[in-house]
Amino acid sequence: MGSFSIWHWLIVLLIVVMVFGTKKLKNIGQDLGGAVKGFKEGMRDGTAPEEKPAATANQVSNAATDKNTIDVEARHKS
Template sequence: MGSFSIWHWLIVLLIVVMVFGTKKLKNVGQDLGSAVKGFKDGMKDGAATEAPKQVAADPNTVDVDAKTKS
């Protein structure tokens, strides 16, 4: 049950190409690539923006802990 040899992987690749076709696999690859690129761009934009600053609390606001009746 060891690892698969290169011949096993080539046969699996051939079967996948025969089932899906090269055009569909190309489209899937392009979609995946654009998704990864969009994710990377989103991470860059998120790191570049500053974290929002906290607004000073209203001095009239009371902070309490709610307790349940027993």
């Protein structure tokens, strides 16, 4: 009962192709490749340095008290 020879693997491959069909196997291969690609991109994004926050609390309070600030949404509402 040692390892399988090349003929055993070819017979198993033939049976798998007959059961699932080539189109189904192609779709499975594409899905698996997309999952691996997404995983690699996720791992790469996880090591990227974090970005600075858009505005600090001090900047927001200064913008709220600034008399030259225009509310863009208010302009479009009227």
